[in-house]
Amino acid sequence: MFIGDIERFLKEDLGYNDISCHLVPDRETDAIIFAKADCVVAGIGIARSFFDYLGINATTEYEDGSAIGKGDVIFNLRGSSVSILRAERLVLNFLGHLSGIATLTRKCVDMVGKHSNARVACTRKTTPGIREYEKMAVVAGGGDSHRFNLSDSIMIKDNHVKMMGVEAAIRSAKEKASFTQKIEVEVESVENALLAAKCGADIIMLDNMSPDTIIETVSSLKGASIPEHILVEVSGGIDSDNLEEYAKTGVDVISMGSLIHKSSWVDVSLEFLE
Missing domain, CATH: 3.90.1170.20 (Quinolinate phosphoribosyl transferase, N-terminal domain)
Structure with missing residues (x-):
């Protein structure tokens, strides 16, 4: 400190x-x-x-x-x-x-480890002023800190997509990004997940999807033979009560704001x- x-x-x-x-x-x-x-x-x-x-x-x-x-x-x-x-x-x-x-x-x-090798990560839903300490606590518990701030990686969220569309947003991000920055795209449908993969996203976040829809999306992405480096992340409304359902979906990362606020x-x- x-x-x-x-x-x-x-x-x-x-x-x-x-x-x-x-x-x-x-x-x-x-x-x-x-x-x-x-x-x-x-x-x-x-x-x-x-x-x-x-x-x-x-x-x-x-x-x-x-x-x-x-x-x-x-x-x-x-x-x-x-x-x-x-x-x-x-x-x-x-x-x-x-x-x-x-x-x-x-x-x-420990709960996720019984079903998959997915990482459990926190989000930027933290207490202003002590974010770094809360994220360090997640790491102490065996979780992933995710990005600490907006500069660590480029996340294209739903409002970006609404204003620009997936394809244009990714193209703009690639033009502005450093070679060290990954591009993550938040999607709410199978179609946009496939489009994000096609346009070169590094991480595809499945936002507020049900476990059944996530399984369908992961299957579609595998069927489309997406590049191996692309990670699939899931987020939105996940806590310890429903976590096991998401641990069985085959995603690479499970992000949980509840690690901190719950x-x-x-x-x-x-x-x-x-």
Whole structure:
């Protein structure tokens, strides 16, 4: 985490007149952070950034992606009592939120692995300001980060198609793209999927299609002998409740905004030791 981010988050949390943290004697003390539920932990490096900035010695045997049990100690801390109190809520917020994402991602990755080798990816449906941390949590859970921003790849979405059509949109993208950028096209029909493949898309995203329609589209694409490098992605309305249906469709990538916006925070706590 960059120093600027650490200072921004601390400024937001501490405000201009932090009395509560100064109520306790400022002395060297020990504390622990522990999990109150089984989870896949994420946010270890972020927590370290806050501890290092505030001069707190923090040790852990875990790293992002570690599976931990209820009651397991994530961090042992030693440092100024005031500094530990100042770090407490920020660290617990990041650990709780990101571990929730990693835990749900691991569940989904394991579920898909029973049926196919498809990648489970997140989307750009993230919390503004902390996207990179949420996507890192998806990776910690065994998922794929997808693109971090609009510059990573070129995605031709439904509104592009409505304004330009598939063929013209792909042609324009090829004219403007760097040789390092892939072109992804969002389609809602078998016909447009075949057209996108014919026009040179690198990734074809089947958007908001039912599993039956996806199976039909994948079969049509294979029947048309599309180039082997083209990936087929599916997205739209997919969560852990219906994921298995999509895992059986034969696609290469399953993208789920729900990895982030439907994840539940993991309960973690900090306690001072006598």
